[in-house]
Amino acid sequence: MRVLAALSGGVDSAVAAARAVEAGHDVTAVHMALSSSPQSCRMGARGCCSLEDSVDAARAAETLGIPYYVWDLAEEFEETVINDFVEQYQLGRTPNPCVRCNEFVKFRELAERAKALGFDAVCTGHYARVEEGPNGKQLLRARDLLKDQSYVLAVMGEEELDRVILPLGDVTSKTAVREEAEARGLGVSNKPDSYDICFIPDGDTQGFLRARLGENTGNIVDPDGNVLGTHRGYFEYTVGQRKGLGIDRPAEDGKPRYVLETRPSTNEVVVGSATLLSIDTVRANELTWLATDDQGEVLTEISQEMGTDDDQCLYAQMRAHGRAIPVVGLEKTTETVKIRLGEMVRGIAAGQSLVIYRGNRVLAHAVIEFARREGEWK
Incomplete structure (x- = not known):
């Protein structure tokens, strides 16, 4: 199979590409340059898209013996991620730029270009699993729940799900990935993880917004x-x-x-007060329902002993590393979904992503419109 591997310059994507090569695929590497001024995009462990990252990606590709290209996607990133981030805050919402980036840049743009160039699939270093189910491909949480990134991948459509390879979904820890990178001689085994918002490398989100909006x-x-x-x-x-x-x-x-x-x-x-932050009902729009064989039926009884791996229970996650909350009520149309949670949750903002799971399987993604206590809907 012809596979296009996205190399960010970090340890995860390098090991993912190595596993794709080892699996016998015909792999070509591409580094997506997302910044128009990459020299300013890394401060310590923050950010990504730096010159250092492109050099590390090229070195990993050379070690693996695979072709390597750089795609300039700075304009697409500015338009679909950065501008949207600013606009959402201007509307009084709290966006998740990582979800937006994965939707429009790391998967949609990458997948469309890969398809046009004759590739069968794309490969990334995200921590999640794509497995064949009774009715087609399913998106599942990673084995390592501490690193799980299914939340930010849930926005993928069915077509993208059919054309993506996630080799790190079954690894047990990030330490194991680093050890594998070192054993393979990839040169990025000790590279720190990037975090926070990549296009705000100093972490000053308020200052960034003030500079854009005055x-x-x-x-x-x-x-x-x-x-x-x-x-x-x-x-x-x-x-x-x-x-x-x-x-x-x-x-x-x-x-x-x-x-x-x-x-x-x-x-x-x-x-x-903190008590006024607590909600148990969420309404969201821009619904993407991934699981055509599971329309979100809710258990009539929720046991307190049920964990997030209970494959009968419906759960909602509303933050990238937030806890999965049992869902006790769900109503949906083709574009919207309204859920009632089994417990009160604090601090849920419009603009955040709502991801619905059945156990560890992703069913759907939507963008939160507003959250209330039941009975407070206006």
């Missing part, structure tokens, strides 16, 4: 509308945030305040 002073208010302080831009805040609120006046009960919502129409940030 300052827009407004009020910080409590749920009753009482003014507690001011802010420099509602887009610098996200639901659940506790630090950096800049409020001198303490709450009446002396407990911390948290961001409950941002209101672009009035340029306000609403803060309140």
Whole structure:
């Protein structure tokens, strides 16, 4: 099989490509250059897309003896990921740029180009599994749940699922991957992981948004509308945030305040007690349902002993490394889904990804529109 392997320059993609070669595939490597100024895209372990990464990717390809190319996708990345990130914050939402990148760049753009060039599949170093089920391919959590990335891959469509190879889905730990990289002489075994938002390498998201959107002073208010302080831009805040609120006046009960919502129409940030963050009902749109043979039927009884590997139970995950929460109610149309959770969850924001699982199998992905306590729907 002709396979196009995405080499980021890190240890995971290098080992994934090596496994694809070892499996007997005809592998060609490609490095996706996502930044127009790559020399500024790495600070310590932060970020990716640096010149160092492209050099490391080329070295890994040379070690493996496979062809290597660099694709300049900076324009596509700017348009579909960075611009969307800014626009979503401007709308008062909390986007997940990694999901967006995987949807439009690392899979859709990569898969379309691979297909046009005659490749049968693409190979990446993501930690998740694609396995053949009774009714076709299934996307599953990785064996190593601490590294599992099925959450950010759930946005893939059925066609992409049929044309992707994920060789690291069965590994037991990142340590095992590093040891394998060293044994293969790939030269990236001790390279640190990238983290945070790759296009904000200094980690200052507020400063990045302020530079793009400017300052827009407004009020910080409590749920009753009482003014507690001011802010420099509602887009610098996200639901659940506790630090950096800049409020001198303490709450009446002396407990911390948290961001409950941002209101672009009035340029306000609403803060309140932690109890007001707790929700049990979520509505989401832009629904992608991956499992054609499982339409999300919910168990009538949920046992407290059920773990996330119970293949009968329905679960919802709303953060990349968040806990899977049992789902006790689900209603959906072709584009939207509404779920009721089996327990209260705090700090869920519009714009975040909702991923629905049956045990460890991914059923669907949607973008959260809003979250409430049951009975509070407007």
